[in-house]
Amino acid sequence: MAILPILVAPDPRLKTKAKAVEKVDDGIRQLMEDMLETMYQAPGIGLAAPQVGVAKRVVVIDVAKEDEEPQPLRMVNPEIIWASDDEELYEEGCLSLPEQFADVVRSVAVRVRYVDHQNEIREFDADDILGICVQHEIDHLEGTLFVDHISKLKRNMILRKLQKARKDQPVTV
Ligand code: NI
Helix, strand or coil: CCCCCCCCCCCHHHHCCCECCCCCCHHHHHHHHHHHHHHHHCCCCEEEHHHHCCCECEEEECCCCCCCCCCCEEEEEEEEEEECCCEEEEEECCCCCCCCCEEEEEECEEEEEEECCCCCEEEEEEEHHHHHHHHHHHHHHCCCCHHHHCCHHHHHHHHHHHHHHHHCCCCCC
């Protein structure tokens, strides 16, 4: 397994639509394991392949609490096949927008269909933190970040902060 570098906004690769995976092979399985290790180390509860520079529809999630057994979800080509009309406001962050948070409106519950690491098609219903996380990660596959759901003013403020943080980083040679 390997820890992969996580892209930080504004990076054009985070704004690209990811391509569907035709077959789950060893390469995809390895990518999912590397993404899980990267996510746990960050630490985060979800990671999409575009965040590690891979433009494929692959997502990993684990919303287990610290004192619970890990519950890793490995999803290929995930799609939301139903979303509740009810919406809720939830404060979100993202590993690609470090230390930035904003309230985002999401569906309260969604039904997700995906292909698992053994090429089986699966479905599940998600609400609460898992529901939010799934919607956030599938957004990444469309090149959508949580800041794309908030006002332009607030989005630009966050992106400018991140750009400045990048410029202020010391150069290591
Ligand atoms: Ni994210």
